[in-house]
Amino acid sequence: MSEERRRGVDLFNEAWRLMETREDDDRLLHIAHASRYHWGEAEECKPENLARGEWQVSRVYTVLGRAEPAIWHAQRCLGHCEQNGIGDWDLAYGYEALARAHALAGNGEAAEWKSKAREAGDAIADPEGREHFDEDFATL
Numbered sequence: 001m002s003e004e005r006r007r008g009v010d011l012f013n014e015a016w017r018l019m020e021t022r023e024d025d026d027r028l029l030h031i032a033h034a035s036r037y038h039w040g041e042a043e044e045c046k047p048e049n050l051a052r053g054e055w056q057v058s059r060v061y062t063v064l065g066r067a068e069p070a071i072w073h074a075q076r077c078l079g080h081c082e083q084n085g086i087g088d089w090d091l092a093y094g095y096e097a098l099a100r101a102h103a104l105a106g107n108g109e110a111a112e113w114k115s116k117a118r119e120a121g122d123a124i125a126d127p128e129g130r131e132h133f134d135e136d137f138a139t140l
Helices: 003-021 025-041 047-063 067-083 088-105 109-122 127-137
Strands: none
Touching: 003 025, 003 047, 025 047, 047 067, 047 088, 067 088, 088 109, 088 127, 109 127
16 A cells, blocks of 8 residues: 555544544544545545545535535535446445535535435445445435
């Protein structure tokens, strides 16, 4: 594993911890962006990694109550999926991110994205992955 990938993974995991504890929102925001950056610099980076990084940044902005950047990063997540033929789990979470961010913004697009997320979530091949998605979807 390259050093860049290791940094990306470690920072991704730390961002999750900080989202759960909310002990330092400034640190959380910077760590989420740093994780995405380091993933993008890793030799072994795949489009899925970029999509997941954008998804996490969107989620962080949603947790922080900042709709505009949450939508922007969710759109980037979905863009990586669409441009690279990525489906399954990543596509479902791209739609979930857009549903969550638009719900935060209070606009009418949230229902459409939620519907797309549900449909894509139902198509996740791995039962454990589908169960994990269902847990997140229930919080929309």
